[in-house]
Amino acid sequence: MPTQARRQCIRCQAALVQPGRRGRPRMNYHSDACRRAHNRFKTVLGHGIEHEGLPLREVSALLAQFDYSVSHSTIGAWRNGDSMPSRASEGLVKALEWILRIPAGHLVRELAGIEEAVARLQRQVARRLNVTSEDDRLITTAVRDQCYIRTSLQRTDRKIWQRVVAHREQVDRYWVMYRVEGGRPARIKAGPNCTPGELLRGGHGVCATELRFLKPLRPDESYEFGYLMSYPHSDVEDLSIQRSVQAPLEHLSVAVQFEPHACPRKLSTSTWLRTDAPPEETAERCLSGRHTALLNLSNPDPGIYGFSWS
Numbered sequence: 001m002p003t004q005a006r007r008q009c010i011r012c013q014a015a016l017v018q019p020g021r022r023g024r025p026r027m028n029y030h031s032d033a034c035r036r037a038h039n040r041f042k043t044v045l046g047h048g049i050e051h052e053g054l055p056l057r058e059v060s061a062l063l064a065q066f067d068y069s070v071s072h073s074t075i076g077a078w079r080n081g082d083s084m085p086s087r088a089s090e091g092l093v094k095a096l097e098w099i100l101r102i103p104a105g106h107l108v109r110e111l112a113g114i115e116e117a118v119a120r121l122q123r124q125v126a127r128r129l130n131v132t133s134e135d136d137r138l139i140t141t142a143v144r145d146q147c148y149i150r151t152s153l154q155r156t157d158r159k160i161w162q163r164v165v166a167h168r169e170q171v172d173r174y175w176v177m178y179r180v181e182g183g184r185p186a187r188i189k190a191g192p193n194c195t196p197g198e199l200l201r202g203g204h205g206v207c208a209t210e211l212r213f214l215k216p217l218r219p220d221e222s223y224e225f226g227y228l229m230s231y232p233h234s235d236v237e238d239l240s241i242q243r244s245v246q247a248p249l250e251h252l253s254v255a256v257q258f259e260p261h262a263c264p265r266k267l268s269t270s271t272w273l274r275t276d277a278p279p280e281e282t283a284e285r286c287l288s289g290r291h292t293a294l295l296n297l298s299n300p301d302p303g304i305y306g307f308s309w310s
């Protein structure tokens, strides 16, 4: 622990000039949000390194394979909470997630600003809907996600189909919140049974798109609609597709289709029922004759489900 107050916040590098409330100086952070995000970052990273049983030099060598040059002592400082990668290191942090089998986005979102941007946009959407939380108006009961990894076009297209049930009168729209890591632009196109509405842009690449239903729903009425989401690949090719299940779902299906000449050498399914632990279940999978891998789950427990490949 440093004996003197730092001059910069560990997470966001804001200058630390003001003492905290009640005259108590905040030693390392300029805000509670930064303190919480940094604690989560070092905890998740520490668990990942521990679970994979990798020496720090090995982690450093694996990062070098992704063209990131980071010394083992820097990684040690991140793990110990003495420092944190900057917002600009998102690609590197994404590679760390993949190496340590941490669900995609779980380290990245703790980088300065991202988590706050998500929360701000969620509040903005809730105000527009006049609710405190989206769950007050509708719940999603089934999701089908068909992902096409278009290596030759350097792009992923996901056709998403969703079934929702209204919880109250006059539910007539759904807001999709999304962010593609690395600040890459993602495009959403309304598909069957919905039309495009407003687009809200938060900071750090966080966006929300409104999909308007063709008619307002009555309480307990269910409705099916679809949309297409496309985003460009990063320099380090995208190596996973995941879906998070937060509330009980009747059905989840995720299919990933590759181009015939660009099939992965190794592909596995991973399930995280807790994000501070390694995947509970991983299984190597074979691709079907149509170069597709499929995951079909009924009543999945809350968690994160998906595929990763190399």
Ligand SMILES: [Zn+2]
Residues within 6 Å of the ligand: 009, 010, 011, 012, 013, 014, 029, 030, 031, 034
């Ligand atoms: Zn800060």
